[in-house]
Amino acid sequence: MFKRLSVALVCAAAFALSGCAQPWQGFTRGQDQSALVARLGPPREIYDLPDGGKRLMWPTQPMGEETTAADVDSAGKIVTARQVxxxxxxxxxxxxxxxxxxxxxxxxxxxxxxxxxxxxxxxxxxxxxxxxxxxxxxxxxxxxxxxxxxxxxxxxxxxxxxxxxxx
Incomplete structure (x- = not known):
């Protein structure tokens, strides 16, 4: 009985942790930037990139330790999304x-x-x-x-x- 309970708790914990995606995860290259805005809200910082694209940023500073950055091409399609x-x-x-x-x-x-x-x-x-x-x-x-x-x-x-x- 104890062994079954332990296995069930481990499985439940693994399942719960698997749903903890970070903000920058789950975006696909080529997806429209509207997917970013829908999930993360409007970016707080936007910078021009040399190739004509933009870098969109969602910082958690001053107290947070993460900044999600997404590069989008000139057509507004996601190139990358990551924690910088x-x-x-x-x-x-x-x-x-x-x-x-x-x-x-x-x-x-x-x-x-x-x-x-x-x-x-x-x-x-x-x-x-x-x-x-x-x-x-x-x-x-x-x-x-x-x-x-x-x-x-x-x-x-x-x-x-x-x-x-x-x-």
Whole structure:
């Protein structure tokens, strides 16, 4: 009896988890962009792409760790849909080549910006979840001409238990 109950619970849990599709999943290449809007609502950010298409974005920042991005062609058909706030996407950034505009188009508006006068660098920060476990911040450092010079990831202090301790 216990074994049957265990098997039933495992099957129920697997079935429940299989229905937890992420917002960027379930779209097919060639589908009309209206499918995106129907499921995700109007995009909060829209950027022009070099090939005449558009990048549509649904960020969860400032407190969330995900940004769904969908590229659509000039006819309004889906090319890709994905979560862009993740290491595999961040690592595409090219030091010395990318500009602020490149970072903006690829990741959307940052959760925070700052300027470090001694370094003469402007920093854009994005909140993300690495490996579905680690809450991180990813930082892009730009020189005075707006060229990407450095990237860095750090733990997100918002989720660090030490921040609640009194010294």
């Amino acid at each position: 706030l993740q290491p595999s996407e961040f690592y595409k950034a090219q030091i010395g080549t990318w500009t602020k505009q490149d970072v903006l188009v690829n990741f959307g508006r940052p959760v925070e910006t700052a300027y470090f006068p001694l370094m003469k660098r402007e920093v854009w920060t994005y909140r993300y979840l690495e490996d579905n476990v680690w809450y991180q911040l990813y930082h892009f450092y730009f020189d005075q001409q707006g060229i990407l010079r450095l990237t860095q990831k750090t733990p997100d202090p918002l989720h660090e238990p030490e921040r609640d301790r009194l010294f």
